[in-house]
Amino acid sequence: MSQLEQNIETFVHSDWITTAITAVIILVVTAVCARLVRRFMRRLLHFNEEKNLPSSSIFVNIARASVWILGVCIMLSTCFDVNVSAAITALGIGGIAISLGFQDTISNLIGGLQVSLMRIIKPGDNIEVGSSSGVVKDITWRHTTIRNSKGEEVVIPNSIINKTALVHLPPVNQVSVPIVVVTGGEQLDEVAKAIEHAAAEAAGAVGKLTKQPTLAFSQILDGGFQGTIVFRMADSRTGSRAADAVLRAVAPLTRSNAPDRAEKVLDEARRDEQKAKDAADSSSQAKPKPKPKPKPDPKAPQSQKATSVFRRRMARALRKDEGEQS
Template sequence: MASHEPFGHLEGVMGDILADIDTSALIGKIVFLAVVIGVALLVQRVVVHGLKRALDAAGVPKASIFVNIVRAVIWVFALLAVLEPVFGVQPTAFVAALGVTSVVISFGLQDTVSNIVAGLGLMMGRVVRPGDQVTIGGFTGEVVDVTWRSTMVRDKGGKVEVIPNSVLNKTALTRETDWSVTDCPVEFYAEPGSDLDAVTREVQDLASKACGAALAPDYTTEVLFDALGPLGMHGTAHLHLVAGSNYSAQADALVRAISRAPWVARPASAAAAAAADATSNTTN
């Protein structure tokens, strides 16, 4: 039995050595992986910052789609760098397998690929850019961003419409002017025989008092009369509001102010009730 003791001791020593080797190799892989991730993060930060400056210099909008593509490319290279040292996978074999897999997956992602390609075309062609005021399929608002798959448009009320890039690429698009973007129309009727010039001045004065700081300083409130109706002359007051204004609230404020004007046309029943109230107040 004693003759076997040296061999048992030797096996224990070899096991410890192999364990140390495995541990050292694992630690080395972890360190290498951490270094690659750190370098990728640093490269991403530098390249993205440089890309944004280059886009500014070239007049190309800084949509997130460009930044996302650059980030994806950086991390693909980082993955290829750690495949063999850390995971023991040949990069060439991985790329070949990825190519075959991508062909299969592409059939199930045709819409996604179409949206990405359409988004790149829209941005490179400067068809839409963040900050543009557009009307797409009856929806009017400001282009907030162009992402991998869609373009986001926000209207005056804050509602955001998400439009797939492939759909946007095939849909008629109207660029809005500053006048139309800031316009908040308020309709009303003036009684027949009213002095329209006096009505215009009063509406402008009421708008100034009711809306105040919400009115855009570059525009004056326009009052246009465009039709004759059973109630009288149909008019529209075009308020021009600053960015961020609540259009519904400002329109409501002007309507409430106009409703008290003596020249506002009312249906016969409402006019009779108003006359009765006036008579009652006079009697009292």
């Protein structure tokens, strides 16, 4: 039994056990610090009120990698007596070979830092790179992920974004409907107002609008005037249905008899507004006015007081008369 206890004590007090325990403690502390740094960076980038910090995950990953590299260096120098400076110098000699092997990775990392720090793109932007277009979801140390209109996620290396022409598209919830109005120029304003009214009703039936439809003409053609209806939906998923509804609603107003149809649409709009106004007025008149509360009479307390005094005097006089008669 004593031999077993001695063997256990020798095993516990051996150098490599102490080294292993120290290394495990350093790694655990490093993991906890990396987790705290990740949470701090995510909150810092998410709750940045001035929006002057990019919210890409590449910075979170770089911070985590820095913490882990520092922890591993401390573990090597403390537990295994490794000269970290000499190791870095030795790695510097073979840096050329390593850089050639990781050329694509390094170019993607630098490209991700450039597009994030220079704020060329950020999550939420609607971009087009080559033949791919969509909304930026995240920028990592290697690639940028975008989601196209079909719901597919497209992965684009950061180096390609740096080398290829980048197009910033309008917000994904902004809908543009190009039209051609075939009419004379004398009544163009009236037709434009009717088209905007019809587009607002059609888009409002599909979903909530954050920006009312506006029609802007850009070109004069042989057959009419070319313009674009622009509006914004609260939900970007309803954009295609709203565009279809608007196009169907304004199609009759773009033909040769557009002025007559526009006049009818505007008359109906005026009648609807007048009905709504009359209904609001009638509802306000139908409500009974609250009766004014009677104002308190400042003389009332004095009159009551005088009455009580008179009654007391009369009672005293009656008692006095009764006493005299008795």
